Amino acid sequence: MSVVILYGTETGNCELVADAIADVLAAEHDPSIYDMSEFAVEDLDPADFLIAVCSTYGEGELPTGAEPFADELDEVNPDLTGLRFALFGLGDTVYGETFNRGGEIIASMLVSRGATQVGEHARHDNSSAIKPAKLAEEWARGISGLIDPVSVS
Template identity: 80%
Template sequence: MSVVILYGTETGNCELVADAISDVLAVNHDPSIYDMSEYSVEDLDPADFLIIVCSTYGEGELPSGAEPFAEELDDVEPDLTGVRFALFGLGDSVYGETFNHGGEIIAEKLAARGAVQVGVHARHDNSSAVKPAALAAEWAEGIIEFVEPVNAG
């Protein structure tokens, strides 16, 4: 099973988080990391385990790096039945109701097309003292159990 990590970022923090997640999963897997702006929804494969790393920009919008992927999901409307994904969001709690909304937008779009979210939705808070990559590494340890297909073994 392949692990595909897609990140959508405005400032580059999501790429660092994707690298931290990849480092943890690389012990038993060979994760691939892609910028969402350079990944086609037609390449989404139920045989892969998908990890989404997405920040929130402005007033709860998607970062510019995630917009092309989100737009393509809306335009192509792929059948994502069988796709399982985990979500790591970045945001800042000073924004209240829109805290970590970027990741939620992508998750809703994936779920609307049949994909299933698994594991805990991590929500990094930029107002905390916790570094995003440190939280990501800890979170990645907790999703390892979901990486293998349900019928494995």
């Protein structure tokens, strides 16, 4: 099973997080990393496991790097039944109600089209002392075991 990591970023932190996740997953999987702004919605494949890494910008909006992907999801409105995904969000608790809202928007868009979210929605807080890549590595170790679907006999 292929692992596709998509990141949507404003300042580049999500790309660093995507790289950290890929480094952990590379031991057991074959991850590919793509910028959401350059990934075609038509390339989403239920046979793959998707990891979305998304920051929050402004007052709870998607970052500029995620907008083309979200716009295309709205335009194409694909049936994503069977697609399993996990989410790593970046935000800052200073912003209260909109903390990590970008990741929540992407998750909602995927779920509303039939995709299934698995695992814990990681929420990095930029106000914490924990570096995003460090949290991503820990989270990826937990997600690794959820990537391959359990076969039912």
